[in-house]
Amino acid sequence: SAVISQKPSRDICQRGTSLTIQCQVDSQVTMMFWYRQQPGQSLTLIATANQGSEATYESGFVIDKFPISRPNLTFSTLTVSNMSPEDSSIYLCSVNRGGADTQYFGPGTRLTVL
């Protein structure tokens, strides 16, 4: 299994501000994934973060809005920039681990934008 922690667990932010979410994994992984779960919805992949290279963003998500850092093999950050109420969601990081490539998730960051 994988132990993944996220900070903060929740936050309430004002429109127009930015929030950086941290994700820490208990051991080295090649790729880390960032997901968004809007209220009442399922998960949508935002981007894949590889150490030492630019993150790969999914359709509908751009680097200016969701800049990602991946400084080493156990840590990543996702910033939600210039926030609006529509950004209110749970943000989750994820890794693959094991021979079966099981996907493991962090506990999530619940963001509310006023």
Next chain:
Amino acid sequence: KQEVTQIPAALSVPEGENLVLNCSFTDSAIYNLQWFRQDPGKGLTSLLLIQSSQREQTSGRLNASLDKSSGRSTLYIAASQPGDSATYLCAVRRIGNQFYFGTGTSLTVIP
């Protein structure tokens, strides 16, 4: 694009009943399929993973099956308990690292 659908969206059963959750996907070219549970306001907990070459996986009271040709998977929960109340999500992984999540089934087990 892969689309993943889960039926029903919500299910309420009395304690002790056996139940089946359904997941369907449109593109059979998958690498694996994984079932998760999500408790309110929490992250996802992995329950079972089925590789594309496998038919089923079992863990305790849970059994997941996969029929890749028909684009379907089921999660069978035996002798349901109130602690099983949660949202259950299936996720399909394609070759590479693209995951597609279903819409989830919200399960309530009534004591």
